[in-house]
Structures are given as C-alpha cells and as structure tokens.
Amino acid sequence: MSRLTLIAGTLLVLYSQPAAAQLTAAKDGPIVYGHHHLAVSDLEAHKKFWVETLGGTAITLSSGTQAIRFPGVFMLLRAPTANAPGPKGGSKGTTVNHIGFSVPDLAKALERIRSAGYRIVTREEAVAPREVSNDIAITTGGTSIAFVMAPDDVKVELVESRSQAAPIALHHVHFFGAQPAEMQAWYAKVFGAAVLPGGGQFVSATLPGVQLNFSSSTEPVVGTAGRSIDHIGFEVKGLEAFTKQLQAAGITVSVSYRQVPKTDMWIAFITDPWGTSIELSEGLANIP
Numbered sequence: 303m304s305r306l307t308l309i310a311g312t313l314l315v316l317y318s319q320p321a322a323a324q325l326t327a328a329k330d331g332p333i334v335y336g337h338h339h340l341a342v343s344d345l346e347a348h349k350k351f352w353v354e355t356l357g358g359t360a361i362t363l364s365s366g367t368q369a370i371r372f373p374g375v376f377m378l379l380r381a382p383t384a385n386a387p388g389p390k391g392g393s394k395g396t397t398v399n400h401i402g403f404s405v406p407d408l409a410k411a412l413e414r415i416r417s418a419g420y421r422i423v424t425r426e427e428a429v430a431p432r433e434v435s436n437d438i439a440i441t442t443g444g445t446s447i448a449f450v451m452a453p454d455d456v457k458v459e460l461v462e463s464r465s466q467a468a469p470i471a472l473h474h475v476h477f478f479g480a481q482p483a484e485m486q487a488w489y490a491k492v493f494g495a496a497v498l499p500g501g502g503q504f505v506s507a508t509l510p511g512v513q514l515n516f517s518s519s520t521e522p523v524v525g526t527a528g529r530s531i532d533h534i535g536f537e538v539k540g541l542e543a544f545t546k547q548l549q550a551a552g553i554t555v556s557v558s559y560r561q562v563p564k565t566d567m568w569i570a571f572i573t574d575p576w577g578t579s580i581e582l583s584e585g586l587a588n589i590p
Contacts, residue, residue: 525577
C-alpha cells in the first residue's frame with residue numbers, strides 16, 4: 303500500500319462526523335469538495351448569473367471575500383485589482399474544463415438562462431454522437447444535459463436530476479488532460495476518492511457529494527492559475543496533519559498551512575501533477 307493511500311485511509315478512520323449544513327451534499331467523509339474559486343472581471347456580472355439566474359445565495363465572508371452558496375459547494379469570487387484586473391482566459395483549455403450542477407427541471411433552467419441572455423453551447427460542447435434538441439443533449443445513460451457559458455467564459459454543465467428536491471446543487475468537476483486514468487488514480491490516492499468502473503467517454507471517481515470526471519483532451523491544456531476557474535478547493539478535517547502527510551509523501555505544499563485573517567478558517571495550497579491549483583481548507587464548512 304502506498305503512503306498516499308495511507309493518508310486517505312488514516313483520515314477515514316480518525317474522522318467520521320459530518321460537515322456542516324452548508325455542505326450537506328458532501329457530508330459523509332473527512333475530505334469533501336468545498337469550493338470553486340473564480341477569478342472574475344466583474345463581480346456584479348457574476349452575481350447576476352450565479353444568484354439571479356441559477357439560484358445561488360450571495361454571501362460575504364468575514365475576510366471580505368464575496369461568495370455564492372449552493373447546496374454542497376461554495377463559489378468564491380476573487381475581485382479584480384490593479385495587479386490582477388481579471389482572468390487570463392476561460393476555463394476551456396485548462397485542466398478544469400468545466401464545473402457541473404444538477405437541476406430538477408433542465409428545460410426550465412435553460413428558459414431562465416436563455417431569457418437572461420447567456421450563451422447555451424450544448425451543440426458545440428456535447429460529445430458526439432449525442433443528438434441535441436432544444437439545447438439539451440441525452441447521454442448514453444439517458445440523462446439530459448446542457449452546457450452554458452457563464453461570465454468570463456466559465457463553462458458550466460447542467461445535469462437533470464428529476465428526483466432532486468433542491469433547485470440546484472453541486473454535481474461534478476470535469477478535468478481534461480492527456481492522462482485521464484493517471485489523473486483519476488492520483489485523486490483517488492491523495493484524497494481518497496472512490497474510483498468508478500470505466501467504459502464510458504471519461505473515467506470518474508467520487509467523493510461525498512461530488513463526482514470527479516476525467517476526459518482525454520485532443521488539445522494541449524494549461525494549469526488553472528490565473529484563468530476564470532483559478533483553483534478548486536477541498537475541505538479537510540485535520541488539515542494541519544494532512545499537509546504534513548502530503549509533504550512526507552513528496553507533494554509540495556506551495557502555500558503552507560495558515561489561518562486566513564479575520565476568520566476561523568485555515569488553508570494550504572498544492573498543485574496536482576497536471577497544473578490544477580488546489581486549495582485545502584478547514585473551517586469553510588462552518589460558514590453560516
């Protein structure tokens with residue numbers, strides 16, 4: 303058994319209590335998906351999309367960071383500054399190609415998106431040979447999906463889940479790269495994600511409340527830092543010990559374990575082998 307596998311296994315033994323209610327879709331493990339962190343050029347434009355159109359709840363963290371709360375995930379927004387006026391590009395072309403949410407009625411969600419003037423790009427983004435009708439594609443398993451472009455070209459997939467009570471919830475994060483199987487294995491070893499059986503157009507692994515999908519990219523991709531999805535985030539119980547275990551396993555902690563000023567949250571950063579910037583947090587689940 304590898305040292306990385308032991309990290310996740312040890313945490314599963316030590317921590318069994320659920321995360322706070324704000325991460326109710328990801329409540330059953332010591333490591334859960336916590337947040338998407340966007341670099342934005344216009345805060346109000348993003349709030350219009352994520353809050354007014356998709357139904358998230360706008361909040362301000364004690365650190366002053368603007369955020370959107372969805373069932374199962376927080377979306378943090380990095381406002382433009384003089385030194386960082388906005389993202390260098392959209393999520394397409396990076397290792398995190400898009401993020402996914404589930405909705406109970408996809409047609410109604412698309413009506414709101416269409417009325418608000420956002421681009422629906424299902425026909426361009428759905429993997430062939432899926433047929434597209436009324437901006438909705440059907441997967442080989444019979445699930446209805448659609449793709450939309452949010453401000454700053456954040457690519458978003460919407461997946462219909464008719465049994466879902468919440469109007470919208472976290473569904474998946476979709477990684478693209480030249481080594482999807484290796485990416486899947488790395489996230490399984492480091493974070494304890496459960497590998498799903500293969501055979502489809504991508505490989506997957508799951509953590510409580512989220513699916514991590516990994517697709518082969520025919521085009522070169524770059525890391526996420528500086529792009530519209532600047533980094534992704536995992537909430538970890540026992541973060542300080544976890545970062546030490548990562549370092550012992552040879553993983554560089556690029557931002558060391560530290561407390562975020564004016565908050566009860568601690569963070570650290572790593573980068574996966576393909577360039578995805580990853581924030582590790584402890585305390586995000588307790589945000590009201």
